[in-house]
Amino acid sequence: MASIDLRNLSKAYGPTPPVVRAINLEIADGEFMIFLGPSGCGKSTTLRMIAGLETVTSGEVRIDGAVVNDLDPAKRDLAIVFQNYALYPHMSVRKNLAFGLRLRHIPEAEITRRIQDVGEILGLSQLLDRRPAHLSGGQRQRVALGRALVREPKAFLLDEPLSNLDAKLRASMRTELIKLHRRLGTTMIHVTHDQVEAMTMGQRICIMRDGEIMQVGAPLEVYRNPANLFVADFLATPPMNLLPGRLEAVGEDLVAVAGALRLPIPPAYRPAYAPLSGREVVLGLRPEDFHPDARRAGPLAAGLSLTVETVEALGPEQILVSRVDGCAKDIAVRTESALAIRPGARLDLSYDTTKIHLFDPTTTLCLTRPAL
Template sequence: MAEVNLNKLKKVYDGGVIAVHESDLHIEDKEFMVLVGPSGCGKSTTLRMIAGLEEISGGELKIGERLVNDVPPKDRDIAMVFQNYALYPHMTVYDNMAFGLKLRKTPKAEIDKRVRDAAESLELSEYLKRKPKALSGGQRQRVALGRAIVRDPAVFLLDEPLSNLDAKMRVSMRKELKLLHQRLQTTMIYVTHDQVEAMTLGNRICVMSHGYIQQVGKPLDVYDYPVNKFVAGFIGTPTMNFLEGELLVEGQKTFFTSDHTRIELPSDKADKCQSYLGKATFGVRPEKLTITKDKPEGLSFSGKVEFIEKLGDTQQVFLKVGEQSVTASAEAHFDIEAGDDVYLLPDMERIHIFAGEGENNITL
């Protein structure tokens, strides 16, 4: 087992294209760290530098106490699971899982024990004599995991391992991966563009964009306290609502105004906004908006319902506030229809204001 430390880690491709800017990240021993972000954000490049599959352009990479910048992949004590499984089609499940150990000239009895133990933990024992073409996608991915497990590495690296599975299988495999991590108690670094995977799997998540690390933290901390507008919009389904407008002061009060919307900010948030008067973005998550047809006494703004998605126990209500789109969550039996004029009551303790050049969350 080992911790992994990135110190000013950088990747520059030919032509001066910077894929990963100077990144600092500490991954603790036995931690499940998820690197998440949109395509092209640098997450897979970062993982491949840790694996030794990409040359490091600058900075330091340590696995445990060892500097591994120039250490070949086979000597880094890591195992990688790829998106496309990378199984040998002519080999049985047993031979696929044993192959790496045979290359290392591990004793035959030890190979057999490790393979059968891993197969049992992954519920693959009855498939050991089959070839990959006779397995489902989920079973193939478990074989790929088993091949990594038998090596007993210090660090597991997983590069979008569930992206080729259907939605139902992804949910099942997320559970299996979480249980596997609890059993193995080893360091895992997982790359995905799917923020639901990130939220459900990671002890901590690292959100990346354009080669920069935007925020690192526990999933709920990142969800509740996003440091900037990018993180707020990327993490969460449905996404956070954003209203573009401006901050202004009248008398002793601070307001956010947008179209026909005018919201007085509570004093604790207003105090933090005084240096950012002018252009700003108001953010609130759909579940922190209460819908009512009657004008409430508390602070609210109005909208018109465009359409509704019924989701069983809840319904997502899509509205127009002025010319801007807003989504709110409502209880399943709340009586509401397209075309209704309604009021939206935000939880003012859970609103966010983004402003400044980096669109940072100034209410934190």
């Protein structure tokens, strides 16, 4: 196992702006870290610099405290799994698993033992004599993982390994990777643009944009307390509703206003938000914090009325894309499918105001609120 430390790490190609910009990140020994972000944000480039497949423009990659910038990839003792599996089509599963070990002159008896162990862990024992062309996508992905596992490396680097699988296989492989990490306890870095993978698999998420780190933290912590508008809008499906509005003083109270929507600020938040009275803000409202029953919204619930534009049925739940009079943007509301709603219906809901987030429209940063 290994700790991985990135210090002021940057990557640029020629005179163009850097694709990775002076990032700093510590990954603990045995941690499952997720690099999450849209295409082109620099997450795969960062992974490849850790692996040694990309040169470092500036900064340091440290593995177990040692700087490895100039160390050959083969000597870093890291295993990388790619999106496209990268299996040798003319070799059987057994030979694919053994190929890298033979290059390292591992004794045949040890190779056989490792292949048997990995075959049992990943359910490949009955497939060892097949070629990749005779395997399903999920089976090929497991072979690619197995080829990394047999090496028994210090860390696993996974570059969007599930993106080519269908939805059912992705869900199954997510579970397998979680169980695998718990069993091995080896450091893993998983690159993805899929928020579900990030929320369900990682112990921490590193969210990136334009080569910079936006926020790092445990999945639920990042979800509950996004650092800025990008994180709030990117994480989760549907994302947080982000509504241009303002803070108004009403006597001793503060009210967040967006069109006809008026949400009183909870008393515990007023001291933090009072200096912002009269300013433009962006209201952040999670879709699941709207409730048809005021009792479920809690004692600090605020009522609102909206018009349902579309209904997206998702089995046990549904997403209501709705309009509030005077609001610049539609609002997504997550409700139980048992609530029978048709497009065009007028709906009265309650919102749990303790869950409100306010963002500065200029800096895009979340305005700090006290913990309740």
